[in-house]
Amino acid sequence: MDLDSPSWRSLYGGNKIPYNASLPLKKLRDAVKPEEVSVILDALKENLHHNGDVGTASYAAIPQLVAICITKRSFDSRYIGLCLLIELCRIEKHNPEVPEDLQGSYFDSLSQLERYLLLNFKNITDQTSLRLTLALLATLNGQPHLGKSIELLTK
Numbered sequence: 001m002d003l004d005s006p007s008w009r010s011l012y013g014g015n016k017i018p019y020n021a022s023l024p025l026k027k028l029r030d031a032v033k034p035e036e037v038s039v040i041l042d043a044l045k046e047n048l049h050h051n052g053d054v055g056t057a058s059y060a061a062i063p064q065l066v067a068i069c070i071t072k073r074s075f076d077s078r079y080i081g082l083c084l085l086i087e088l089c090r091i092e093k094h095n096p097e098v099p100e101d102l103q104g105s106y107f108d109s110l111s112q113l114e115r116y117l118l119l120n121f122k123n124i125t126d127q128t129s130l131r132l133t134l135a136l137l138a139t140l141n142g143q144p145h146l147g148k149s150i151e152l153l154t155k
Contacts, residue, residue, distance in 0.1 A: 012055035041078040063109035077128040
């Protein structure tokens with residue numbers, strides 16, 4: 001969904017309240033300083049996810065997050081982690097299904113992120129980014145329990 005679409009105003013975040021994710025996503029797209037990116041990604045995570053809940057805004061945000069991540073050639077763990085978090089929540093029965101009009105872009109973008117991470121695997125030098133990449137790869141390939149286990153690993 002285009003970031004200028006009025007449809008963003010009718011979507012819900014993880015708190016089950018309306019959340020227009022297009023505004024922070026535009027800021028994220030245009031952000032240059034790492035501190036800006038960090039603040040925006042933290043705000044997105046807080047609003048797109050809450051106690052294991054996600055909403056339609058969460059699903060609509062994934063294609064934009066992936067596009068921004070790839071355009072910036074980023075391996076930032078927060079991009080990968082937020083996509084992983086939303087996907088792991090999506091498969092939980094209490095969360096809504098991806099709306100039909102978002103399914104193509106949602107699943108296609110996750111495939112694009114998977115390809116991007118695989119093609120650049122040796123460039124992922126941050127331990128957290130690498131761990132979340134492995135968790136995302138497991139989840140996207142039908143192993144969400146393994147993905148969750150990898151996500152939770154620490155030193």
